[in-house]
Amino acid sequence: MTERARMLLVTGMSGAGKLTVLRTLEDLGWEVVDNLPLNMVRGLLDAPRSGNASRSVAVSLGAHTRGFDTGRLIDLVTELNDGGEHDVGTLFLDCDTPELERRYSETRRRHPLALDRPAADGIAHERDLLQSLKGWANRLIDTTGLKANELQQDVRVSFGLADANGPTLSVLSFGFSRGLPRNADLVFDMRFLRNPHWVPDLRPGTGLDPAIAAYVMGDPTYEEAVSRIEALLLVLLPRYQAEGKAYLTIAIGCTGGRHRSVHVADRIARRLRAAGFSPTLSHRDLKAASQDSLERSQSVTP
Numbered sequence: 402m403t404e405r406a407r408m409l410l411v412t413g414m415s416g417a418g419k420l421t422v423l424r425t426l427e428d429l430g431w432e433v434v435d436n437l438p439l440n441m442v443r444g445l446l447d448a449p450r451s452g453n454a455s456r457s458v459a460v461s462l463g464a465h466t467r468g469f470d471t472g473r474l475i476d477l478v479t480e481l482n483d484g485g486e487h488d489v490g491t492l493f494l495d496c497d498t499p500e501l502e503r504r505y506s507e508t509r510r511r512h513p514l515a516l517d518r519p520a521a522d523g524i525a526h527e528r529d530l531l532q533s534l535k536g537w538a539n540r541l542i543d544t545t546g547l548k549a550n551e552l553q554q555d556v557r558v559s560f561g562l563a564d565a566n567g568p569t570l571s572v573l574s575f576g577f578s579r580g581l582p583r584n585a586d587l588v589f590d591m592r593f594l595r596n597p598h599w600v601p602d603l604r605p606g607t608g609l610d611p612a613i614a615a616y617v618m619g620d621p622t623y624e625e626a627v628s629r630i631e632a633l634l635l636v637l638l639p640r641y642q643a644e645g646k647a648y649l650t651i652a653i654g655c656t657g658g659r660h661r662s663v664h665v666a667d668r669i670a671r672r673l674r675a676a677g678f679s680p681t682l683s684h685r686d687l688k689a690a691s692q693d694s695l696e697r698s699q700s701v702t703p
Contacts, residue, residue: 406446406487407457409560410478412534413494414527415513416501418544418552419461422494425556426459433459438467439474446487464530465513471534493531493538497545498524543583554683555584558648569648570638570673570680574608574666576658579686585652587637589630591661594620598660607687608663617664627665631672638678651680658686 409431411422423433437445437460445458462469481487496504498521505512505520515523535541540559544552558571575582577592597603597613606613617623634651641649653669655661663684670682 408442408446408487408489409457409459410442410474410489410491411459411461411494412463412474412491412538413531414496414501414524415463415465416504416510416524417494417496418542418547418549419463419494421549421552422492422556423459423461425553426457426560429557429560431457431459431560433461435461436466437462439470439477440468442477443481446481446489464527471530474534475537490540491534491538492540492542493535495535495541495543495545497543498528500545546580546583551685554681558584558650558681570678571648571650572666572670572673572680572682573650573652574658574662574684574687575652575654576656576662576686576689577654578656579658579689581654582650582652582685584650586650587634588652588654589665591653591655591665593626594623594655594661594665596656596661598657603660606660607684608660608665609667609687613660614664617661627668631669634669634673635676638673658684658689663687 409426411419411426413419420435423435427433434445439462442460442462445460462474478489478491481489501524502520512520512523512527514526515521542552542555547555554571558569573582573585577590581588594617597606597616600616603610603613603616608614608617638649651669653662653666655663666682666684670680673680
């Protein structure tokens with residue numbers, strides 16, 4: 402059977418991060434094309450390829466692209482997928498209007514749909530044009546609260562090649578005081594463990610420091626609780642694999658995201674590696690400044 406040609410159409414709000422997505426996909430080995438006119442999409446799929454003929458293709462297009470029309474785009478993708486020879490997905494990048502206005506103001510760029518008017522006018526017009534496409538796209542990323550490196554990580558997890566032995570895993574530590582991770586699939590709360598923040602000598606450190614790890618591990622409930630979480634994950638991951646889930650984000654939280662969650666996320670990632678998985682480990686709030694009021698208001702245990 403001939404392998405289906407794979408293409409990802411990257412669209413959405415101007416300023417929401419399409420260029421970041423394209424650069425990340427290129428780093429992952431995709432062939433990328435920016436601002437391709439809609440009437441050339443089919444030709445690109447059918448054109449002979451040099452080098453690695455099986456490479457996936459990512460194409461960026463939006464409301465300002467030549468010949469763009471939401472209805473025509475949806476019809477084209479539907480027709481290509483129904484034909485059986487192509488696998489075309491659509492990634493829509495969204496972002497709240499105030500954040501888009503801030504980005505345009507900060508970069509001093511003009512909105513492509515409002516070259517002689519305020520950016521807010523172009524944003525409103527573009528949102529109206531793309532509303533039906535946003536609801537139809539099979540993948541949506543809201544970049545409102547994402548930094549560029551966070552968007553890159555999301556793209557790597559979502560569109561990188563899955564491990565042959567299971568889904569692509571990401572283990573993430575975070576602080577509840579700074580909000581839940583947007584793309585977490587499983588969330589475990591470590592605020593029941595005793596908090597190193599309230600020990601003056603430990604407060605400046607992080608969960609990667611041996612002294613803080615020893616303090617957290619000394620909690621009477623630590624070993625039983627974390628061991629059970631690890632056992633649960635080892636039960637669930639093969640089930641996710643069987644269901645065809647290509648990626649999975651496991652989020653470990655504490656109050657500030659610098660001590661307990663960091664240590665436990667590090668331990669869980671090591672346990673999963675020992676079991677044959679290949680998780681990516683990241684610490685979202687490791688470098689965030691600690692704050693007594695946040696620790697006091699959100700901690701479950703001192």
